[in-house]
Amino acid sequence: MSDKxxxxxxxxxxxxxxxxxxxxxxxxxxxxxxxxxSTFTTQRIDHLYEDPHESDARxxxxxGDLADGSRIAAxxxxxxxxxxxxxxxxxxxxxxxxxxxxxxxxxxxxxxxxLEAIRMTGLPCRFYQASSSEMFxxxxxxxxxxxxxxxxxxxxAAKVYAYWITRNYREAYGVHAVNGILFNHESxxxxxxxxxxxxxxxxxxxxxxxxxxxHLGNLEARRDWGYAPEYVDAMWRMLQQDEPGxxxxxxxxxxxxxxxxxxxxxxxxxxxxxxxxxxxxxxxxSEVPDLVGDASKAERELxxxxxxxxxxxxxxxxxxxxxxxxxxARERSLTGA
Ligand code: NAP
Ligand code: F7E
Numbered sequence: 001m002s003d004k005x006x007x008x009x010x011x012x013x014x015x016x017x018x019x020x021x022x023x024x025x026x027x028x029x030x031x032x033x034x035x036x037x038s039t040f041t042t043q044r045i046d047h048l049y050e051d052p053h054e055s056d057a058r059x060x061x062x063x064g065d066l067a068d069g070s071r072i073a074a075x076x077x078x079x080x081x082x083x084x085x086x087x088x089x090x091x092x093x094x095x096x097x098x099x100x101x102x103x104x105x106x107x108x109x110x111x112x113x114x115l116e117a118i119r120m121t122g123l124p125c126r127f128y129q130a131s132s133s134e135m136f137x138x139x140x141x142x143x144x145x146x147x148x149x150x151x152x153x154x155x156x157a158a159k160v161y162a163y164w165i166t167r168n169y170r171e172a173y174g175v176h177a178v179n180g181i182l183f184n185h186e187s188x189x190x191x192x193x194x195x196x197x198x199x200x201x202x203x204x205x206x207x208x209x210x211x212x213x214x215h216l217g218n219l220e221a222r223r224d225w226g227y228a229p230e231y232v233d234a235m236w237r238m239l240q241q242d243e244p245g246x247x248x249x250x251x252x253x254x255x256x257x258x259x260x261x262x263x264x265x266x267x268x269x270x271x272x273x274x275x276x277x278x279x280x281x282x283x284x285x286s287e288v289p290d291l292v293g294d295a296s297k298a299e300r301e302l303x304x305x306x307x308x309x310x311x312x313x314x315x316x317x318x319x320x321x322x323x324x325x326x327x328x329a330r331e332r333s334l335t336g337a
Contacts, residue, residue: 250293
């Protein structure tokens with residue numbers, strides 16, 4: 001068992017919750033950054049919650065925001081983490097077109113605030129940056145660590161900035177900082193406005209007779225969809241390397257949104273063509289057509305390889321939705337969500 005201390009930003013998100021589980025299972029003391037909200041946002045980690053009054057609690061949560069550099073520096077100083085996993089971001093690509101400035105200051109500059117806090121406190125900690133396959137944009141697949149970036153959204157542009165500032169702090173100041181370039185990864189904990197969860201959720205509701213139609217945008221886009229619990233293991237492996245580097249994490253296979261619809265609806269015993277409606281609000285001003293990751297470096301150096309591919313992932317997600325307590329209608333009318 002490890003006696004290390006980790007700080008996770010974005011611990012209330014999909015990846016943060018799986019990573020917290022993984023690190024706690026390895027014996028880490030886990031600190032999480034959460035932002036104050038008028039309602040609780042800790043549903044994904046409530047099962048990990050420990051009474052903070054207990055001195056041996058292994059999970060500790062702290063208020064803070066990526067916009068607040070001095071708070072981040074103060075937290076680093078008091079927590080003294082061995083490893084920092086920076087997962088927090090405005091992570092929705094379509095929303096980033098509506099909120100480009102906010103996306104830049106959180107998804108982009110948030111990384112600088114953390115790295116600068118590490119530099120100024122002089123902490124010898126290791127740093128993980130949640131980089132994204134969206135950075136490749138229109139670069140032809142398969143995409144690897146040496147592929148050219150061509151960001152197609154404010155989100156992707158912010159992630160490219162964060163990627164390079166991470167490399168810069170590695171090269172300029174010797175920070176043990178790595179970029180995990182993760183391709184799409186999903187799970188029953190995926191946010192409800194990302195396409196896989198939206199489809200799985202609707203398939204279950206339609207199968208139960210609670211909904212009839214699902215509105216979607218571009219069905220032709222292709223993505224390399226993997227399973228989130230496997231991807232957080234790759235994050236941890238990256239920070240255990242003696243030398244910091246950058247790694248693509250992917251399954252190596254892509255499917256279209258249309259394919260994923262077929263997998264989910266067939267598993268729920270439905271014909272998707274009877275239920276799908278087009279809504280142009282879900283289109284993006286510029287789209288990313290086809291992402292397929294070449295994760296051979298991660299396999300070679302980290303011993304990591306994806307085992308769950310999109311057809312099985314769809315079944316996992318639909319089964320979770322069918323087992324869940326029926327929820328109110330989730331189809332959003334907000335632009336692009
Ligand atoms: P997610 O579910 O959207 O979680 C995002 C997290 O960031 C949440 O905990 C959120 O807190 C937090 N956050 C957002 N803005 C913040 C702010 N201003 N200050 C502090 N915290 C803030 O994302 P995910 O799918 O777990 O992804 C984790 C990271 O990997 C993100 O950086 C994402 O861009 C990146 N990424 C994801 C994928 C993927 O396929 N999932 C692929 C490549 C890269 P609230 O709960 O309060 O909203
Ligand atoms: O879209 C199409 C949409 O929003 C996938 C984030 O985690 O992965 C994620 O970004 C595709 C796109 O994920 C709808 O146009 C069709 O082509 O599920 P998504 P994303 O944009 O790939 C990357 C790697 C990240 O880094 C991001 O943080 O599906 N699509 N109809 C739709 N997408 C949505 N959301 N909603 C629709 O109705």
